[in-house]
Each structure stands twice: as C-alpha cells, then as structure tokens.
Amino acid sequence: MFRNYIAFLGVLAATVLAAIPAAAASSGVPGTLNYVEGQVTVAGQTVTSHSVGSVLVELNQTLETGQGKAEMLLTPGVFLRVGDNSAVRLVSPSLGDTRVEVQRGEAIVEVAEIFKDNNIWVRMNGASTRLAKEGLYAFNADSRLVEVFDGKATVEQNDQNVELKKGRELALGGASKAEHFDTKSQAAQDSLYAWSNLRSEYEAEASMQSARNVFVGGAAYWDGPGWYWNPYWSMYGFIPGDGIWYSPFGWPFYSPWIVYSAPGYGWYGYGFRGHGSHDFDANRGHRHVSGGAITSGGRFGGSGSHMGGGLAGHGFAGGSRGGSGFSGGGHGGGGHR
Numbered sequence: 001m002f003r004n005y006i007a008f009l010g011v012l013a014a015t016v017l018a019a020i021p022a023a024a025a026s027s028g029v030p031g032t033l034n035y036v037e038g039q040v041t042v043a044g045q046t047v048t049s050h051s052v053g054s055v056l057v058e059l060n061q062t063l064e065t066g067q068g069k070a071e072m073l074l075t076p077g078v079f080l081r082v083g084d085n086s087a088v089r090l091v092s093p094s095l096g097d098t099r100v101e102v103q104r105g106e107a108i109v110e111v112a113e114i115f116k117d118n119n120i121w122v123r124m125n126g127a128s129t130r131l132a133k134e135g136l137y138a139f140n141a142d143s144r145l146v147e148v149f150d151g152k153a154t155v156e157q158n159d160q161n162v163e164l165k166k167g168r169e170l171a172l173g174g175a176s177k178a179e180h181f182d183t184k185s186q187a188a189q190d191s192l193y194a195w196s197n198l199r200s201e202y203e204a205e206a207s208m209q210s211a212r213n214v215f216v217g218g219a220a221y222w223d224g225p226g227w228y229w230n231p232y233w234s235m236y237g238f239i240p241g242d243g244i245w246y247s248p249f250g251w252p253f254y255s256p257w258i259v260y261s262a263p264g265y266g267w268y269g270y271g272f273r274g275h276g277s278h279d280f281d282a283n284r285g286h287r288h289v290s291g292g293a294i295t296s297g298g299r300f301g302g303s304g305s306h307m308g309g310g311l312a313g314h315g316f317a318g319g320s321r322g323g324s325g326f327s328g329g330g331h332g333g334g335g336h337r
Contacts, residue, residue, distance in 0.1 A: 028236040029073070029095075029227075030073065030074045030090070031072065031073070031093045032072065033055040033056065033063075033070065034052060034053070034072060034236050036051060036070050036071075037068050038068020038069060039066030039067050039068040040063070040064070040070045041063075041064045042055055042062075042063055042064075049234070053236065057072060059090060059091075059092070060090065061089070062089045062090075063082060063087070063088050063090070064086070064087040065085060067084055067085070069081065069084065070082045072090075074098050075118055076227055077111065077240065077253070078110070078114065078131075079110045079196075080100060080107060080108075080109050081192065081195070081196045082105070082106075082107050083105055083106040083107065084105065086102070086104060086105020087103040087105060088101065088103065089103055091121075092121075095118075096118070097121075098118070098119065099120075099122075099123065101122070102139045102140075102141045104142065105140075106138065106140040106141070107122075107139050107192075108137065108138050108192055108193065109136070109139070110247060110248055111134045111135050111248070112245050112246070113238075113253075114132075114133065122137070124141050124146070127156060127157035127172045128155070128156045129153050130153060130154045130156070132153055133151045133152040135150040136148075136151060136196075136249070138193070145169055145170070145172070146169060146170045146172065147169040148165060148168050149183050149186075149193075149248065151165075151248070155170050155172075155176075158176060166183070167180055167183050196249075200247045200249045200251050201249070202233065203237060203238065203251070203253075204247065204252055204253055206230040207228075207230075207237035207239055208253075209232060209233070210228040211254045211258075211259045212256075214228070214256040215256040215257070215259050225241035225242075225255075226239065239253070240253055240255050242255050243255055243258060
C-alpha cells in the first residue's frame, strides 16, 4: 500500500510538472513590449497584441500611440505605461543606466522594486528626472509637468536639482520650485492612472501564477528574480527574489518561496478575498515584507521591511478597483477579465 502511494505521488508530481509551461526569466529586458491596446507603433511599424513578448523597442527607437495605450518593461519591477497620442523614445536600454524620453503626450512609470545601483531616468522638455525610490511617477510633455504620486525623484533642469516627494509636482521650463498637488483628485480624473492600476493588478496575478509554477517546478524553473514569461496571460510578470513586494497601487508581487510557505499568503485556489489570514491585512501599507518576517508569523516591527507606505490596494481614486485583492482561483488560460 505504501509503495503504491509513493508511486501515485510520483505520477502526480510528473503530471503537474508536465502541465507547467516553462516560464524562465529569458528575454524580458528594458525595452520589451509587454502590452498593446489600440493604435500603437514601434519605430513606425504597427504592433498588435500578437507582438507582445516578441517585439523589442531598440536603442533610440520610439514607441508611439494614437488612440491606444502600451506598456514597456524597464528594469525588473519597473513598468512604463504610455497613454493615448503619446511618444516615448528609448534613450538607453542598459540595466545599470536606463533612460527614456517622453516626447509628447503622457506616460506613467510604476516602480515596484528598485536597487541603489539602478539609474532610471526620464527625459522631458529639456529636463531629466531620476527615479530614486519605489513609487508612481507621471510625466506629461504637453503640459510640461512632472508629478510624484508616491516615491522620490530628483529633477535636473537649468543646472538646478529639484527634489520631489509624494504629492509634489514641478512645471518644467519655469521657476524650479516644487508645488503640492492633490493626488486623489488628480488620480480620479486621469484615465492613464486608472488604466495603470488595472494593469498593475493583472501583472500581480500573472506574477503569482508564475511564482507558483516556479515553486512546483523547482530549480529548473528558477533563474533568479526578474521578468518571467507567462503564456497564460501572454505577457511578462515580475517575480522578486524575497518575500513580497507591493506595487504603488498596493498589489502584491510574491517570491516563489512565499506563495506556499507562509500560511494565509498562498493561493490555495481561493485567491485573497476573504480567505487569507489577518496577517495579510497587517502587512498592508508596507512596500516590502521579507520572507523571514512572513514565515515567522507575518508580524514585524521594522527589521527586514521597507516601511514605504504602500497604497493598500485602493489606489488614490476612490473608484479604482482594489481593497480586497484578487477574487478567485486564477486564470487557467483565460487571459484578461
């Protein structure tokens, strides 16, 4: 009986592994096109949803939209999203020196994870902005405005440096003085913000599914933290190397070792809504929760965690989707809801 049981487990494991698509951190590099909606071109050539994952915006090429939107990957954990009637040029695709230029229209950069050695810059209207912390940053070339919904950035213009923190904005070309803006009000009327929030939720779901695959598949499926192709969602998902990293919108990105090892955090076929432990709610508002903090009970007093002030899954606008997290057992190939 025992031998039969062991044999059954072996067959079951082999079946599960065979069903898992190989999701390796392969070609997800700065400039990778990760989502397309509507009218989008790269270097003047039309791209569609079928181009996702295979089209790369090369050095000095421009990603342009008409009535459409697009998402481009920068360094692991950093997403560039481009609004309608906009153009963004890739100035430098290097991991250590990543630079883009917003030539017209608007773009939002979501930074879920950033390292001290990363140098992520956004040029616009003759100024350069360095993104220094996890957060959410908006750029509008038409109104010549840089806004920090969350995080910290430094704007260089006219031989001066202006530091921007959460809720501060800078009008380029004028006096180098940061002004306060109402993040909730601005988010409520910004369609690109709402779209980015939704994209962030999709990214987190795809990331969790890929993390589960890595956990079950083992070392053969793990190539370190980075972008992992998810064939169910037809896009790259971000998988961190440790613990949970929360997006500026509050959606969680799980490392493979946390998906199943921490009670209340795993998928277990239920998603998050109403089925997780109370420790999940205790961790809201933290940008990063280490694996050690979670496996020791999910409570922490500052050590091993970045108290970054995440946005608890609600976004800034009261009408944004969020709050309860994911609603079900994932997408078995169904793509976007």
